[in-house]
Amino acid sequence: xxxxDPVLAWLDRRHLHNWWRLAIPxxxxxxxxxxxxxxxxxxxxxxxxxxxxxxxxxxxxxxxxTKSQLSTLSKALDVDGLLVVERRALTNLFESMERGLRLxxxxxxxxxGLWQSLRRCExxxxxxxxxxxxxxxxxxxxQKTFDLLVPNDSTLVxxxxxxxxxxxxxxxxxxxxxxxxxxxxxxxxxxxxxQELCRDWRANYDKVNRAVESRFSKPSVxxxxxxxxxxxxxRGPPDxxxxxxxxxxxxxxxxxxxxxxxxxxxxxxxxxTTSAKRMARFLPKGARKMAxxxxxxxxxxxxxxxxxxxxxxxxxxxxxxQQCRSFYSDSSKR
Numbered sequence: 001x002x003x004x005d006p007v008l009a010w011l012d013r014r015h016l017h018n019w020w021r022l023a024i025p026x027x028x029x030x031x032x033x034x035x036x037x038x039x040x041x042x043x044x045x046x047x048x049x050x051x052x053x054x055x056x057x058x059x060x061x062x063x064x065x066t067k068s069q070l071s072t073l074s075k076a077l078d079v080d081g082l083l084v085v086e087r088r089a090l091t092n093l094f095e096s097m098e099r100g101l102r103l104x105x106x107x108x109x110x111x112x113g114l115w116q117s118l119r120r121c122e123x124x125x126x127x128x129x130x131x132x133x134x135x136x137x138x139x140x141x142x143q144k145t146f147d148l149l150v151p152n153d154s155t156l157v158x159x160x161x162x163x164x165x166x167x168x169x170x171x172x173x174x175x176x177x178x179x180x181x182x183x184x185x186x187x188x189x190x191x192x193x194x195q196e197l198c199r200d201w202r203a204n205y206d207k208v209n210r211a212v213e214s215r216f217s218k219p220s221v222x223x224x225x226x227x228x229x230x231x232x233x234x235r236g237p238p239d240x241x242x243x244x245x246x247x248x249x250x251x252x253x254x255x256x257x258x259x260x261x262x263x264x265x266x267x268x269x270x271x272x273t274t275s276a277k278r279m280a281r282f283l284p285k286g287a288r289k290m291a292x293x294x295x296x297x298x299x300x301x302x303x304x305x306x307x308x309x310x311x312x313x314x315x316x317x318x319x320x321x322q323q324c325r326s327f328y329s330d331s332s333k334r
Contacts, residue, residue, distance in 0.1 A: 007180065015168040022160065032080035035048065036085070092122075092123070101114070116134075142313065149256070155216050158223045159225070161198060169184045192208060224253075232244065
């Protein structure tokens with residue numbers, strides 16, 4: 001997926017910083033507190049808390065590594081994130097990573113191998129349970145899915161807009177099955193300034209596509225979204241994506257057929273479930289249950305009505321995103 005020697009050009013420090021800030025959940029911000037607990041054969045050995053250093057193990061009410069026990073320990077230590085490791089686990093993890101690492105593989109394949117070593121590692125637990133979200137990735141399945149969804153000699157474009165400026169951007173060019181170039185808006189800045197684009201980005205986003213095509217390759221997917229809309233999608237109800245599409249805060253153009261199907265399905269699910277919930281408010285209890293069953297059935301039929309473009313992956317990244325959404329909720333800071 002990523003070339004052995006990709007070109008990284010016209011990168012913008014502010015854009016890189018803003019991409020990172022968008023990706024980090026609020027509960028894992030720079031102001032959050034963390035704790036590390038080290039075990040020896042299941043017994044408490046050592047504990048460290050950020051901003052404080054080592055803490056007396058007698059004040060650590062460690063009782064086990066189940067989800068509820070880890071959650072209770074996080075609250076007792078007054079931290080937002082907790083990592084519990086067996087003393088030998090990290091050594092085993094690094095040995096597993098080293099055995100599976102092949103330097104002749106591309107960066108994506110190497111990354112998948114390292115990721116899976118972490119997924120299979122025993123003796124590491126966390127709260128929130130982030131490690132459980134690691135999907136069963138395979139590099140060959142990832143490459144086949146990438147080739148199916150993104151044609152060669154094309155670019156992927158993503159812009160996040162914030163008022164009168166581009167909050168962050170990325171332009172990636174694919175050739176011969178791999179990303180050979182990654183850049184940001186400065187890569188086309190001489191053809192279209194941020195100021196001109198942001199004067200009316202909905203009217204001007206096509207100028208981005210034309211500039212990208214003239215300098216690199218024709219875009220196969222271009223996503224333009226307002227920063228506030230990103231936060232609303234990550235923290236709002238399940239039908240928020242459809243709402244942002246309808247309001248124009250999110251524009252996907254060009255959009256391949258597989259993506260149109262996903263976006264259309266999202267809108268249809270939102271309409272079906274929202275209608276059922278609205279109807280339920282005016283019905284007696286028995287009828288409300290029927291409305292809820294109808295909403296669930298609508299989602300199932302829409303999922304089954306067409307083959308998923310991610311079938312080869314072995315997991316559904318849309319469902320994975322839904323599982324991650326709880327970490328972005330302002331009301332559930334950990």
